[in-house]
Amino acid sequence: MKKIPFNDLSRIHRPIHEKVFTKFSSVVEQNRFVLNKEIGEFESLFSDFTHSKYTISCSSGTDALELILRALDIGDNDEVIIPTNSFIATALAVTRCGAKPIFVDNDEYYLINPVEVEKKITKKTKAIIAVNLYGQLADLKILKKISTQNSLHLIEDSAQSHGAANESITNNQSIAAAYSFYPGKNLGAWGDGGAVTTNNKKLYEKILLLRNWGSVKKYYHEELGFNSRLQPLQGVVLSEKIKKLKYWNILRNDIAEMYFKELADISSLALPKTKEGNYHVWHLFVIRVQNRETILKDFSKHKVEFGIHYPVPIHRQKAYSTHKQFNKNFKLADSYADQLLSLPIFPKMEKSEVKRVVSTIKNYI
Numbered sequence: 001m002k003k004i005p006f007n008d009l010s011r012i013h014r015p016i017h018e019k020v021f022t023k024f025s026s027v028v029e030q031n032r033f034v035l036n037k038e039i040g041e042f043e044s045l046f047s048d049f050t051h052s053k054y055t056i057s058c059s060s061g062t063d064a065l066e067l068i069l070r071a072l073d074i075g076d077n078d079e080v081i082i083p084t085n086s087f088i089a090t091a092l093a094v095t096r097c098g099a100k101p102i103f104v105d106n107d108e109y110y111l112i113n114p115v116e117v118e119k120k121i122t123k124k125t126k127a128i129i130a131v132n133l134y135g136q137l138a139d140l141k142i143l144k145k146i147s148t149q150n151s152l153h154l155i156e157d158s159a160q161s162h163g164a165a166n167e168s169i170t171n172n173q174s175i176a177a178a179y180s181f182y183p184g185k186n187l188g189a190w191g192d193g194g195a196v197t198t199n200n201k202k203l204y205e206k207i208l209l210l211r212n213w214g215s216v217k218k219y220y221h222e223e224l225g226f227n228s229r230l231q232p233l234q235g236v237v238l239s240e241k242i243k244k245l246k247y248w249n250i251l252r253n254d255i256a257e258m259y260f261k262e263l264a265d266i267s268s269l270a271l272p273k274t275k276e277g278n279y280h281v282w283h284l285f286v287i288r289v290q291n292r293e294t295i296l297k298d299f300s301k302h303k304v305e306f307g308i309h310y311p312v313p314i315h316r317q318k319a320y321s322t323h324k325q326f327n328k329n330f331k332l333a334d335s336y337a338d339q340l341l342s343l344p345i346f347p348k349m350e351k352s353e354v355k356r357v358v359s360t361i362k363n364y365i
């Protein structure tokens with residue numbers, strides 16, 4: 001029995017190998033190793049793709065978040081509201097700046113719940129990070145309203161949502177968005193990478209400084225920055241891959257549609273929901289099941305790979321054991337954590353593979 005991978009990147013990488021390697025060799029030949037023209041070209045393509053004025057690439061999505069927070073002067077004694085149902089990097093970026101992440105619950109779409117956000121605003125709150133989790137936008141319109149009313153910054157964690165949109169949102173609602181190019185993301189590098197997008201010139205200029213030791217002119221340092229630059233070869237890969245990103249997101253939608261059609265009748269499964277007006281890019285297709293451990297054994301037996309995003313919400317992670325919200329109860333995040341199950345979804349996944357995932361679930365049920 002052939003394994004069904006959770007994600008098989010080689011299917012989308014094989015067709016571009018040769019082109020990328022040829023370009024790699026010219027970067028190496030010409031010793032263009034730091035913030036080269038390939039990085040500049042990619043940044044400009046990414047600005048077009050995200051309809052942003054500026055893109056500042058950097059080493060990772062975690063750094064992208066930290067760069068935004070630092071550029072907004074968020075630090076000691078400040079609070080930043082984030083969803084507890086996210087990858088821990090959302091919280092770590094806040095902690096690394098010296099500020100405190102304040103956790104809130106998600107809604108039935110697995111997105112930060114604006115009602116819970118409002119309850120957590122204090123005099124110390126400086127920002128809200130809306131995580132566009134699993135591939136769809138959080139409720140940015142409402143979050144923007146809440147941020148404006150309370151003089152807070154709205155930041156997007158778009159690590160999982162390259163290309164996600166909402167039909168009623170034309171302008172960017174947030175001050176800046178952080179993207180990850182971790183290999184398995186909808187747009188992934190061949191290694192780590194990240195970027196900030198923004199329409200705010202001042203913020204753009206400050207982040208340019210911060211990612212390069214606070215310096216524009218070599219050996220003159222205006223800010224306490226750090227080294228967070230996108231590696232030169234990643235510019236080549238990402239520029240090649242971004243040309244196909246819209247198409248790959250369509251392929252992801254096709255697979256999601258198949259899952260919806262095939263699994264609709266199974267009442268014991270909770271299928272994911274798309275918020276009104278959202279264009280979902282299905283970074284992950286997350287269902288909820290009872291008795292997850294048993295079904296996972298069946299998946300393994302039938303060689304179907306799966307993911308769990310995430311088994312432990314951030315407020316229950318040991319790393320935050322000294323946080324005042326450690327182990328507090330968060331109704332949905334806590335009850336969902338034992339039920340979440342991510343099914344394989346990736347561009348070029350075969351229909352027959354989707355069918356096998358479906359039949360594994362149906363057999364089990």
Ligand SMILES: Cc1ncc(COP(=O)(O)O)c(C=O)c1O
Binds near residue numbers: 061062179180194
């Ligand atoms: C929601 C979210 N935020 C932040 C990150 C951090 O990105 P990176 O791994 O590139 O640092 C990730 C990805 O791993 C993520 O999924």
